[in-house]
Amino acid sequence: xxxxxxxxxxxxQRTLDGDSGYSVMQVAVAAxxxxxxxxxxxxxxxxxxxxxVESAEGPLRPMSDYExxxxxxxxxxxxxxxxxxxxxxxxxxxxxxxRVPPQA
Amino acid sequence: xxxxxxxxxxxxxxxxxxxxxEWYGSGEHHEAFxxxxxxxxxxxxxxxAFGKSYWGVFGYEDLRTAMxxxxxxxxxxxxxxxxxxxxxxxxxxxxRFEEMWDSRLSSMDPPTHTYMRGPVNKHFSIPAxxxxxxxxQQYAQELLDEVRDLGEFDYVDKVASELPMRxxxxxxxxxxxxxxxxxxxxxxxxxxxxxxxxxxGDPQRTFKIGLSSLISYASDLVHERRENPKDDFxxxxxxxxxxxxxxxxxxxxxxxxxxxxxxxxxxKSAIGVGMWQLLAxxxxxxxxxxxxxxxxxxxxEVIRWTTPIRQNLRxxxxxxxxxxxxxRAGDWVVLYxxxxxxxxxxxxxxxxxxxxxxxxxxxxxxxxxxxxxxRNLVRLEIDVLTRTFLPLIPSMELAEExxxxxxxxxxxxxxxxxxxx
Numbered sequence: 001x002x003x004x005x006x007x008x009x010x011x012x013q014r015t016l017d018g019d020s021g022y023s024v025m026q027v028a029v030a031a032x033x034x035x036x037x038x039x040x041x042x043x044x045x046x047x048x049x050x051x052x053v054e055s056a057e058g059p060l061r062p063m064s065d066y067e068x069x070x071x072x073x074x075x076x077x078x079x080x081x082x083x084x085x086x087x088x089x090x091x092x093x094x095x096x097x098x099r100v101p102p103q104a
Numbered sequence: 105x106x107x108x109x110x111x112x113x114x115x116x117x118x119x120x121x122x123x124x125x126e127w128y129g130s131g132e133h134h135e136a137f138x139x140x141x142x143x144x145x146x147x148x149x150x151x152x153a154f155g156k157s158y159w160g161v162f163g164y165e166d167l168r169t170a171m172x173x174x175x176x177x178x179x180x181x182x183x184x185x186x187x188x189x190x191x192x193x194x195x196x197x198x199x200r201f202e203e204m205w206d207s208r209l210s211s212m213d214p215p216t217h218t219y220m221r222g223p224v225n226k227h228f229s230i231p232a233x234x235x236x237x238x239x240x241q242q243y244a245q246e247l248l249d250e251v252r253d254l255g256e257f258d259y260v261d262k263v264a265s266e267l268p269m270r271x272x273x274x275x276x277x278x279x280x281x282x283x284x285x286x287x288x289x290x291x292x293x294x295x296x297x298x299x300x301x302x303x304x305g306d307p308q309r310t311f312k313i314g315l316s317s318l319i320s321y322a323s324d325l326v327h328e329r330r331e332n333p334k335d336d337f338x339x340x341x342x343x344x345x346x347x348x349x350x351x352x353x354x355x356x357x358x359x360x361x362x363x364x365x366x367x368x369x370x371x372k373s374a375i376g377v378g379m380w381q382l383l384a385x386x387x388x389x390x391x392x393x394x395x396x397x398x399x400x401x402x403x404x405e406v407i408r409w410t411t412p413i414r415q416n417l418r419x420x421x422x423x424x425x426x427x428x429x430x431x432r433a434g435d436w437v438v439l440y441x442x443x444x445x446x447x448x449x450x451x452x453x454x455x456x457x458x459x460x461x462x463x464x465x466x467x468x469x470x471x472x473x474x475x476x477x478x479r480n481l482v483r484l485e486i487d488v489l490t491r492t493f494l495p496l497i498p499s500m501e502l503a504e505e506x507x508x509x510x511x512x513x514x515x516x517x518x519x520x521x522x523x524x525x
Contacts, residue, residue, distance in 0.1 A: 037230070039230060039480070040475065041471075041475075043225075043472075043473055043475065044222070044225060045221075045225040045228065045229065045475070045477075046229050046230050046480070047226065047229035047230060047231050047232075048229075048230050048231075065222075066218070066222040066223075066225075069222070069223060069226055070225060070226045070229060072226055073226045073227075073229050073231045073232045074231055075231060
């Protein structure tokens with residue numbers, strides 16, 4: 001289980017427990033975190049699960065070339081931008097602090 | 105021939121009609137699909153008319169399972185990608201190359217599919233497509249200005265086929281003088297039995313001619329743009345690379361051909377049927393007039409109710425079980441999306457066109473890795489077009505009842521004659 005803190009664009013914070021085997025996107029969509037849509041279901045084709053990774057306790061799966069490429073199209077990309085569908089949860093990943101980008 | 109005779113004859117009548125274009129034109133298939141979902145949702149179709157038996161999958165959950173399991177229900181083993189081919193005859197490696205099936209995303213499985221689709225996805229992602237809103241808005245306004253004073257016109261011809269054509273072909277950078285070539289080619293591919301497009305009274309030959317014309321145009325276009333880059337999407341395609349190497353002309357050609365066919369024929373079908381259903385259901389139109397925010401729900405319902413591509417072929421890569429049936433490696437498995445979209449277990453009153461459905465998890469754009477590449481483009485087209493035309497719709501009426509296209513693969517209306525009051 002991973003403890004995930006989401007900082008929403010309006011400044012509110014929500015903390016969720018994510019089970020191993022799911023992606024951050026799946027956890028966020030199930031909890032209706034605003035700004036995380038996950039329209040494609042995790043196939044890396046929609047670019048609607050953009051998050052900033054503020055901190056991580058434990059190993060984070062590195063970015064693939066396709067994720068890197070798809071992040072080209074998002075608004076407000078920063079050096080810590082990731083697609084939440086590409087961050088699988090596993091027990092070694094103890095906690096994550098994520099910020100949801102401002103909505104266009 | 106009706107449902108009663110079909111039942112008396114067991115499955116034979118249905119099995120042999122599943123590839124019969126006229127059967128779909130009559131609308132009789134909905135009743136057959138209902139019976140299949142209820143009695144034999146994964147059904148061995150002994151189709152003598154087609155010349156090959158295959159599994160037909162008709163229930164929503166089984167369809168989702170198959171679409172999300174490309175390791176079992178694979179796309180690379182069929183001679184061609186997408187819907188059931190119009191003949192079961194095997195294509196040789198040379199023919200597959202010539203018809204570009206070997207370079208089309210619809211004939212690939214992960215990870216090859218991932219290699220080839222990965223670099224393309226970002227151009228069709230939601231943020232990238234959203235940047236096209238203004239451009240599409242301008243085309244929709246052009247179309248409104250072109251038809252508003254016509255009195256009587258065919259909406260399929262003047263609007264439903266025009267908008268996706270302008271969007272897709274201008275995006276690619278196809279010169280307007282060449283549009284008729286691609287318009288005819290895609291019509292021959294999508295409606296090969298239609299008297300307006302058929303060649304020598306032979307739908308099979310008509311389809312091949314349409315395909316060959318589309319492919320040769322797509323190849324010439326990318327070849328030309330590689331030599332003379334312009335500010336268009338065909339040029340963007342010439343810059344694509346994957347796994348450290350650029351796309352070849354053949355790979356680019358396959359992509360352009362898929363974009364043209366996928367971008368024009370299916371959107372045309374959804375847009376035409378969508379307008380017809382608003383005119384046929386005044387209550388639904390009133391709701392939309394009351395709140396344009398329903399446009400998005402309207403769009404999803406149009407795609408569910410229409411299901412522009414009726415079915416898709418997969419081939420079992422290994423032995424598997426689906427709904428208690430033993431599927432063997434090499435068996436053909438046809439996924440009847442049009443049936444899944446009317447599954448009463450998932451959609452209440454599935455035959456009703458209803459824009460107020462709270463949830464609409466339809467399969468009209470596919471699911472899994474082969475989910476429609478241009479899905480957010482067609483959504484945007486329908487949204488913008490509907491908002492633009494909405495004020496005019498109450499002054500329009502049907503000049504005659506439309507007819508369904510006679511085709512086993514693609515749905516749509518042959519025409520939609522409207523009159524402005």
